[in-house]
Amino acid sequence: MRRYIGTFTFVTLLCLSAVGCDEKLSDIAGPSTPDLEPSFTSIQQLIFETPETGGRKNCTACHHNVGRTPAGGLNLLHDVAYDNLVNVASAAKAGAVRVVPGSADASYIVHKVEGRPGIAGARMPLNGPYLSDGQILILKRWIDLGAPRN
Amino acid sequence: MRPLFRILTIAALVAALPGLAAAQDDDAALKIAEPDFTVISLPTSLRLPKFGSAFRVTHRFQRTLGEGDFGDLAGDLFGLDNGAVIGLEYRFGIVPNGQIGFHRSSRLKTIEFFGQYGMLRQERAGLDLSVIATVEGVDNFKESRSPALGAIIGRTVGDVAAFYIEPMWVNNANPLPSQLVDDNDTVSVGLGARVRIRPTVYISGEFVPRVAGYDPDVSHGGFAIEKRAGGHLFQINFTNSFATTPAQTVRGGTGSKDWYLGFYISRKFF
Numbered sequence: 327m328r329r330y331i332g333t334f335t336f337v338t339l340l341c342l343s344a345v346g347c348d349e350k351l352s353d354i355a356g357p358s359t360p361d362l363e364p365s366f367t368s369i370q371q372l373i374f375e376t377p378e379t380g381g382r383k384n385c386t387a388c389h390h391n392v393g394r395t396p397a398g399g400l401n402l403l404h405d406v407a408y409d410n411l412v413n414v415a416s417a418a419k420a421g422a423v424r425v426v427p428g429s430a431d432a433s434y435i436v437h438k439v440e441g442r443p444g445i446a447g448a449r450m451p452l453n454g455p456y457l458s459d460g461q462i463l464i465l466k467r468w469i470d471l472g473a474p475r476n
Numbered sequence: 477m478r479p480l481f482r483i484l485t486i487a488a489l490v491a492a493l494p495g496l497a498a499a500q501d502d503d504a505a506l507k508i509a510e511p512d513f514t515v516i517s518l519p520t521s522l523r524l525p526k527f528g529s530a531f532r533v534t535h536r537f538q539r540t541l542g543e544g545d546f547g548d549l550a551g552d553l554f555g556l557d558n559g560a561v562i563g564l565e566y567r568f569g570i571v572p573n574g575q576i577g578f579h580r581s582s583r584l585k586t587i588e589f590f591g592q593y594g595m596l597r598q599e600r601a602g603l604d605l606s607v608i609a610t611v612e613g614v615d616n617f618k619e620s621r622s623p624a625l626g627a628i629i630g631r632t633v634g635d636v637a638a639f640y641i642e643p644m645w646v647n648n649a650n651p652l653p654s655q656l657v658d659d660n661d662t663v664s665v666g667l668g669a670r671v672r673i674r675p676t677v678y679i680s681g682e683f684v685p686r687v688a689g690y691d692p693d694v695s696h697g698g699f700a701i702e703k704r705a706g707g708h709l710f711q712i713n714f715t716n717s718f719a720t721t722p723a724q725t726v727r728g729g730t731g732s733k734d735w736y737l738g739f740y741i742s743r744k745f746f
Contacts, residue, residue, distance in 0.1 A: 347611075347621045347622060347648040348648055348653060348654050348660065349620060349652060350653060351653040351656070353653075354653055463656060467655070467656045
């Protein structure tokens with residue numbers, strides 16, 4: 327009996343040893359946007375609206391309608407950005423949809439920030455610096471999760 | 477360092493548990509059908525006698541065997557010219573039926589700590605059953621730590637063969653943060669076998685299908701030919717991955733046509 331108590335204790339301790347390891351999202355997001363998460367609020371704030379110290383311009387530097395027509399017909403100011411992105415056709419490329427909920431690969435915004443062949447115009451942000459691989463990964467994850475208004 | 481602390485705590489507690497010091501079979505005696513502590517990457521249920529130890533060095537040469545024609549392959553000495561993923565492993569019997577050890581792989585500078593405890597013996601239960609717990613981390617255990625828990629169900633057939641079924645749960649198998657992935661864990665069921673074809677020559681094979689969770693690329697598999705010489709075992713293997721640890725194993729191989737040559741030497745000190 328003592329043997330089985332010992333064995334049970336051993337297995338229990340082993341189970342306890344194996345609780346909860348994970349990678350840090352901030353390592354993927356990068357030093358300039360360590361708090362970036364796959365949520366619309368986070369992407370809106372840290373990608374669309376905030377320039378980075380490394381030189382990347384905020385998207386809303388061009389994609390706004392204050393005294394001008396938004397670049398590419400896309401207004402990314404925070405009150406209207408979601409409704410201009412999700413399930414909305416691109417104004418520049420026929421047949422393309424800016425954000426297809428659940429499919430980052432089919433979403434034109436991903437094609438634009440990755441600079442994929444076949445995009446209309448230039449890779450975004452215009453003339454760079456571009457989003458990091460980690461930032462794009464987080465953007466894609468938000469889309470793959472269904473692009474919720476969160 | 478929390479996982480390391482946990483493992484060391486477990487080791488200390490196990491060593492202190494008098495209830496675990498049950499009557500021991502002669503684990504120092506050679507088990508002819510089960511001559512080593514691993515098949516290729518999968519652990520076996522072979523037990524270390526108390527205060528016994530064993531050492532293993534692994535090489536997986538990084539040239540895919542299918543690249544180019546046979547002349548190219550021979551010209552690269554079947555991959556030996558292309559460098560190898562090298563692993564060093566040491567294990568120690570801390571209590572009867574219980575062993576701990578570590579494995580260091582040059583692949584991403586991975587360090588693995590493990591503990592294994594034999595709970596049932598085939599002589600009495602019809603099957604050998606061991607539990608195993610490991611934790612590994614890359615960059616010398618500083619990053620991307622992946623703990624794993626599993627069982628090794630083994631059965632030898634006379635002095636001829638040994639068979640293994642090894643369900644294993646690996647946490648943090650996915651190298652991406654859990655916020656970015658659907659699955660961060662993997663459950664696998666490793667299948668292994670070793671058959672003695674000559675008095676000291678064996679062929680062995682293993683396949684580790686992922687049954688749930690994160691399962692990129694192809695499942696790890698391999699086969700080998702081995703020669704036992706005293707306390708040594710020499711193994712030439714062919715695998716579809718560089719895996720030598722549980723997390724590496726469940727991450728699988730690089731492609732269905734990618735096979736690599738490997739060479740292991742292990743030595744028992746008891």
